[in-house]
Amino acid sequence: MGARTYTALGADVQLTRYVGTASALSLESADSWHGLDLAVVPGSRGRRQPTADVNDLGAASGRANLGQALILRLLTPRGSLAPLGHASFGSRLGELIGRTNDENARNLARLYTLQAVREEPRVAELVDLSVEPVPGSPDRIRIGFAVRPVNDDELLALGLEVAL
Numbered sequence: 001m002g003a004r005t006y007t008a009l010g011a012d013v014q015l016t017r018y019v020g021t022a023s024a025l026s027l028e029s030a031d032s033w034h035g036l037d038l039a040v041v042p043g044s045r046g047r048r049q050p051t052a053d054v055n056d057l058g059a060a061s062g063r064a065n066l067g068q069a070l071i072l073r074l075l076t077p078r079g080s081l082a083p084l085g086h087a088s089f090g091s092r093l094g095e096l097i098g099r100t101n102d103e104n105a106r107n108l109a110r111l112y113t114l115q116a117v118r119e120e121p122r123v124a125e126l127v128d129l130s131v132e133p134v135p136g137s138p139d140r141i142r143i144g145f146a147v148r149p150v151n152d153d154e155l156l157a158l159g160l161e162v163a164l
Contacts, residue, residue, distance in 0.1 A: 063156055066122050066149055074118050091116035099164050106131045123147045139164050
């Protein structure tokens, strides 16, 4: 793939870590307790070339920024940013905490994911969504989905594990 500019997808401080998984689609993933950290990267302090002895905060842009935004939207309780003027930001996934990992809970996770992804203006279409129990972890579900970003024909696939 040649270099592309994803100006419609924006840029932000890098908060989530991404782990690439070999597949037809790149897979960025985070989980509900280990995935949120500021990225520390070599800094430049006005220099053109970064140096190893100077650190700075990383930036996520383009597809990585959209992936991070979707993960953060799903992990943020809906309504928790209302005091900042973003009453509809977030998802209802947190309401599943304490529930049994059964088909009802997984169907609610699908619904809450659909609602949250639909509200992201940089997503043109949700193409795929799966919600499954995590083998060996009866209190966790794995949400996998693929979206078509605006102004982009390539899908962005994401995965998220949530503890119930």
